[in-house]
Amino acid sequence: MPTTGLQRLLDAALRRGPNRPALLAPGPPLSYRALEDGAALVAGGLWAEGIRPGERVAWRLPNGPEAVLLSLACYRIGAISVPINARLTEEEVKAMLARIEPGVVVLPAEEAEHAAALGQPALPWPALLGAAPIDPVQDLPEDHPALILFTSGSTGQPKGVVHSHHGCLAAIDTCRLALDLQADDVVLVGKPLSHAGGLQTQLLPSLRAGAQVLLATRPSAATAAALIQQHGVSEFGLLASDLLDFVDHLETRQLALPSLRRVIGSGDTVPMELQKRFRELFGWPVLEGCGMTEVGGYYAMHPIHGERKPGSIGRPTPGTDLRILPESGTTEVAEGAIGEFAVRTASATIGYWKDAKATEALFRDGWLMTGDLGRRDADGTLWFCGRRKLLIVRRGSNIAPAEIEELLDAHPAVHAAVVVGIPHRRDGAVPVAWIQPQPGAPAPEENVLLTYLAQHLATYKLPAHVLLTAELPRNSTGKVDRRQLRELALARLAGEGQPLPVPHPEG
Structure with missing residues (x-):
C-alpha cells in the first residue's frame, strides 16, 4: 500500500457518508469531509514549516478540533505527534521538549507570548492554516514512528512511549472492537487527548467507527450530564475517581440519561460499592478494563455482550x-x-x-x-x-493497597480512600490510609476504621495510620497522585513526631 493504515483512518467513514457529523462540540459541528480536508490543510502548514517524516511535532492544545486536526496531519506526513498535557508546569514541559527535540511546538493562539520561554521553535495554531493542503506522504513503513505519549510519571520521571503507525491503528481497532463502537454512537470524550485514554481509546476508535464525537476536558459531573442529555450520548469513558462524582450528581438530582448504553471507568479500580450504586441508577453495570500507555489502550476489558463478573x-x-x-x-x-x-x-x-x-x-x-x-x-x-510498584512489603509479606482500599471505600463514612506505603525502621514498609470523608458527615475515627478493617484483614495488612484529607490530590492525568500522598504522609507524621506504632505482622 502506498499509504499506511493509520493514514487511512477516516476512509471507511468517508465512504459511509462524508457529510455526516464527526465532531459535535466544542464549536460548530465538523463533518468527516471537513476533518479530512482540515487535516490536509494543517499538514500543508507543517510541511511549509519544514517538518518532514520522522520529525517530532509537539503540541499543547486543549481537547478540541485543533488537537484532532493536528494529530491527523502528523500521521498524514509521517511526522511524530507528541501531545503535551496542558496541566503540566512550564518547567515540566521544557524538560520533555529538551528530550524529544521537536521540529516545532504548536500552541493555542492565546499562548503565543509564552513560546520563547520554552526554548524550542514554537508556533501559534493559526500559523499552520495559511499553506496549501497536501496529500499523504507515501511509502512510509508500517513500523514508522507515529506517536510519543508520555507516561504520567506518578512513580518517577515520565517516559516517552513510542508507537508506530501499525501499533497506533492496532490499539484503535482493539478499543473499537472491545467497546463495540458503531456509526450510530455518540461518544463523549472527556479524557485529555494528550494521553492514551482520550486519544487512543475514545477519540480515534470513535472516528474509525464513523461515530459522532463530543470533546470536553474532564467535564464536571453537571457538565457531562448536560452534554449527554443535549446530544443523546451513548458512550462515556471517565476516570474511576470522576465516576464517583458522576454517580453522586445523578443520585442527588435524580437525573435520567436514557441514551447512555456504555460507561467505562478506568485509571483505577472502580470500588464495588460504587459499582452497586451505578447499577441501581442505570439497571446495567459499569464497564471496567485495564490498560497502559505502553499498550496504547486496553489489554483487558469486561465483555460488551455476555456475563460480566463485578470486581473483575x-x-x-x-x-x-x-x-x-x-x-x-x-x-x-x-x-x-x-x-x-x-x-x-x-x-x-x-x-x-x-x-x-x-x-x-x-x-x-x-x-x-x-x-x-x-x-x-x-x-x-x-x-x-x-x-x-505499589506493593508494600512488610517484613517479607506483600500487601496490595487495592485490597485495603476496596474495604475502606465500602465503609459508609468514607467517600474515597487511597493506601500508600511508607518506610518503617522495623517492618521495612507499612501501609498508611488516606481518607476523604463523606461530604457533610462527621469524620470517621481512626480506631473505628481499624476495627472495621480488622474484621476482614490479617493483622499485618492493617494500616499503621489513618489520615484525613478534604480532597485527594490528582496528577496531570487526573488520577490520584499516590507519590504526593506518600510524601504528605511522611511530612505529616514527621511533623507530629509520631513513632509509627504498628501491630506485628504475624496475624
Missing part, C-alpha cells in the same frame, strides 16, 4: 494474548495464583524514546510486562490485584 477486569481484548507470569520465566502460574500480567499485542510500543535500558526491561522474551498483578479464575476471567 473481564478478559483479554481482541488481538491480545495474555499470560500471568511469576517473577522470572515465561511459564504461567497455576490457575488462581497471583502473578504479573504479560501481553503480546500488535499495539505494543516499539520502545521508550532514547531509553534503550528501560525498553529492554519492559519486555521478557517478547512479552510486554505490564507491572499489573492479578489472577485468572477457572472460566478465564481476569482479576486485578494491584500494581507491582
Whole structure:
C-alpha cells in the first residue's frame, strides 16, 4: 500500500457518508469531509514549516478540533505527534521538549507570548492554516514512528512511549472492537487527548467507527450530564475517581440519561460499592478494563455482550494474548495464583524514546510486562490485584493497597480512600490510609476504621495510620497522585513526631 493504515483512518467513514457529523462540540459541528480536508490543510502548514517524516511535532492544545486536526496531519506526513498535557508546569514541559527535540511546538493562539520561554521553535495554531493542503506522504513503513505519549510519571520521571503507525491503528481497532463502537454512537470524550485514554481509546476508535464525537476536558459531573442529555450520548469513558462524582450528581438530582448504553471507568479500580450504586441508577453495570500507555489502550476489558463478573477486569481484548507470569520465566502460574500480567499485542510500543535500558526491561522474551498483578479464575476471567510498584512489603509479606482500599471505600463514612506505603525502621514498609470523608458527615475515627478493617484483614495488612484529607490530590492525568500522598504522609507524621506504632505482622 502506498499509504499506511493509520493514514487511512477516516476512509471507511468517508465512504459511509462524508457529510455526516464527526465532531459535535466544542464549536460548530465538523463533518468527516471537513476533518479530512482540515487535516490536509494543517499538514500543508507543517510541511511549509519544514517538518518532514520522522520529525517530532509537539503540541499543547486543549481537547478540541485543533488537537484532532493536528494529530491527523502528523500521521498524514509521517511526522511524530507528541501531545503535551496542558496541566503540566512550564518547567515540566521544557524538560520533555529538551528530550524529544521537536521540529516545532504548536500552541493555542492565546499562548503565543509564552513560546520563547520554552526554548524550542514554537508556533501559534493559526500559523499552520495559511499553506496549501497536501496529500499523504507515501511509502512510509508500517513500523514508522507515529506517536510519543508520555507516561504520567506518578512513580518517577515520565517516559516517552513510542508507537508506530501499525501499533497506533492496532490499539484503535482493539478499543473499537472491545467497546463495540458503531456509526450510530455518540461518544463523549472527556479524557485529555494528550494521553492514551482520550486519544487512543475514545477519540480515534470513535472516528474509525464513523461515530459522532463530543470533546470536553474532564467535564464536571453537571457538565457531562448536560452534554449527554443535549446530544443523546451513548458512550462515556471517565476516570474511576470522576465516576464517583458522576454517580453522586445523578443520585442527588435524580437525573435520567436514557441514551447512555456504555460507561467505562478506568485509571483505577472502580470500588464495588460504587459499582452497586451505578447499577441501581442505570439497571446495567459499569464497564471496567485495564490498560497502559505502553499498550496504547486496553489489554483487558469486561465483555460488551455476555456475563460480566463485578470486581473483575473481564478478559483479554481482541488481538491480545495474555499470560500471568511469576517473577522470572515465561511459564504461567497455576490457575488462581497471583502473578504479573504479560501481553503480546500488535499495539505494543516499539520502545521508550532514547531509553534503550528501560525498553529492554519492559519486555521478557517478547512479552510486554505490564507491572499489573492479578489472577485468572477457572472460566478465564481476569482479576486485578494491584500494581507491582505499589506493593508494600512488610517484613517479607506483600500487601496490595487495592485490597485495603476496596474495604475502606465500602465503609459508609468514607467517600474515597487511597493506601500508600511508607518506610518503617522495623517492618521495612507499612501501609498508611488516606481518607476523604463523606461530604457533610462527621469524620470517621481512626480506631473505628481499624476495627472495621480488622474484621476482614490479617493483622499485618492493617494500616499503621489513618489520615484525613478534604480532597485527594490528582496528577496531570487526573488520577490520584499516590507519590504526593506518600510524601504528605511522611511530612505529616514527621511533623507530629509520631513513632509509627504498628501491630506485628504475624496475624
